[in-house]
Amino acid sequence: MNTHVWTVPSAQAAVSLKTHPAIRQAAAALREGRLIAFPTETVYGLGADATNDRAVANIFAAKKRPADNPLIVHVAGRSQLSDIVARIPRAAETLLDHFWPGPLTIVFPAAEHVSAAVTAGLNTVAVRMPDHPVAAALLQAAGRPVAAPSANRSGRPSPTEAKHVLDDLDGRIYGVIDGGKTGFGVESTVLDVTGETPAVLRPGGVTIEALRAVIGDVTGQQESGREGESPRSPGVKYRHYAPRGKMTLVTGEGEALVRRIQSLTDAWRSAGLTVGILTTVEGRARYDADLVIACGRRAEPVTVAQDLYRALRRFDDAGVERVLSETFPETGWGAVIMNRLRHAAGGRII
Ligand code: TXA
Ligand code: MG
Numbered sequence: 001m002n003t004h005v006w007t008v009p010s011a012q013a014a015v016s017l018k019t020h021p022a023i024r025q026a027a028a029a030l031r032e033g034r035l036i037a038f039p040t041e042t043v044y045g046l047g048a049d050a051t052n053d054r055a056v057a058n059i060f061a062a063k064k065r066p067a068d069n070p071l072i073v074h075v076a077g078r079s080q081l082s083d084i085v086a087r088i089p090r091a092a093e094t095l096l097d098h099f100w101p102g103p104l105t106i107v108f109p110a111a112e113h114v115s116a117a118v119t120a121g122l123n124t125v126a127v128r129m130p131d132h133p134v135a136a137a138l139l140q141a142a143g144r145p146v147a148a149p150s151a152n153r154s155g156r157p158s159p160t161e162a163k164h165v166l167d168d169l170d171g172r173i174y175g176v177i178d179g180g181k182t183g184f185g186v187e188s189t190v191l192d193v194t195g196e197t198p199a200v201l202r203p204g205g206v207t208i209e210a211l212r213a214v215i216g217d218v219t220g221q222q223e224s225g226r227e228g229e230s231p232r233s234p235g236v237k238y239r240h241y242a243p244r245g246k247m248t249l250v251t252g253e254g255e256a257l258v259r260r261i262q263s264l265t266d267a268w269r270s271a272g273l274t275v276g277i278l279t280t281v282e283g284r285a286r287y288d289a290d291l292v293i294a295c296g297r298r299a300e301p302v303t304v305a306q307d308l309y310r311a312l313r314r315f316d317d318a319g320v321e322r323v324l325s326e327t328f329p330e331t332g333w334g335a336v337i338m339n340r341l342r343h344a345a346g347g348r349i350i
Helices: 019-031 051-064 080-084 090-099 134-144 161-168 207-216 255-271 301-318 333-342
Strands: 004-007 036-038 045-047 072-074 104-109 125-127 175-180 191-193 201-204 247-250 274-281 291-294 322-327
Touching: 004 019, 019 036, 019 045, 019 134, 019 175, 036 134, 036 161, 036 247, 036 333, 045 201, 072 134, 080 333, 090 104, 161 175, 161 301, 191 291, 247 255, 255 274, 255 322, 291 301, 301 333
Parallel strands: 004 175, 036 175, 072 125, 104 191, 247 322, 274 291, 274 322
Antiparallel strands: 036 045, 104 125, 191 201
16 A cells, blocks of 8 residues: 655644645545544544444554554544533533643543444543644544544554654555644543543643643542553553663652763663663753753753654664663653653663
C-alpha cells in the first residue's frame, strides 16, 4: 500500500478546513473503511470509522496492538455522544462544559450497540472531542465517530509529527494528514466516571489539579489500582515504550543531580558503552556524553512534555546503549512527564 500524505495548514480554522480537498478526501476514505492518521492537540491518532468492525480490526493489525486494549472514540461534538454512551453521569456534564473540546478522555458506560472491536469487550467506552482544527474538520466531514489510538507502532513513543507516523506505519495505512507538530506532545488524560469517585486511569493533557478544581474529589492513578488487581484501564498494563537503549531515571536536584548522572555516564563509557543523557535546555552544557538531548525547559515543564517523544525517538535513532534521564517534581505537568518516563524506563529509578 502506498500511504498518501496530505499537507494542510493547521493554523486554519476548522470551518474553512472542512471543505479543503485533503480533508474531503481523507473523510471519504474514512467512510470507506480506510485508516487515516491525523493530528490532534495531543499526539497524532490513527483513525477508523468506529461503526465499521473491519476498519477497527485493521487498526490493531497496522499497529500490532494487543486485541484486549480498547480504543478511544473521537467525536465532533456532544451530539454524537448520546449515540455512543448509555448515560452521562452528572460529574461528566460539568467536565464536558469545562474541558471539551480538549485533552480529556472520559470513560462512560457504553451504549449497547457499541462494537466490542472498539471496547475490547468492556461495558464502558472512552470518548474524547479533540481540540485541533484538522481533527475537528475531519470528524465533522466524516460525520461518524472515529476510533483512534495514537498513530505509532505498538511499543513505540506516540507520534508528535507526521514524520513519526510514517517512520512507524508507512505502507501500512491509507494516508496521513500532515498538520505540523502537535501541541501538548503527550496523550490525553483518561478519566473513568463510571464509579462513585472519578478516577484518573492515565494522567495526561488535563492535570489532576485542574480536574480537582472543577469537580472536587478525583482519585489519582497511583491510588486507583492495587498491584495484582486487574487494571481498570487495560492500556496501563502494557510497557508502552521501551527505548532500544536501557533507560534509567536519576533522582536528585541541581548540582548533585548533574554530578550523579555524569559519574554514571563516565563509568559506563569507560566500560565501552555508548551513553545518552536526557536533560533540558538548562542542563545541556553541563554534561559530556555520546548524545545529550535538551528536551524543553525545566522552568516550564509543559515544554518538556511537548518535546519528550521526539527526544525518545532520537535516542532510538542514534542507537545509544544506555540512556540516563533527569527527573522532575511530580506536580502538574511534572507528574505527566514522570509517568511517561517511568514507562520508558520500565520503572528503573535510582
Ligand atoms: O491523546 C490521546 O488520547 C490520543 C489521541 C490520538 O486522541 N490517543 C491515545 O490512544 O493515546 P491510545 O489508544 O494510545 O490510548 C488509549 C488509552 C489506553 O490506555 C486504553 O487502555 C484506554 O485509553 N482506554 C480506552 N478505552 C477504555 C475503556 N473503555 N476503559 C478504560 N480505559 C480505556
Ligand atoms: Mg498509545
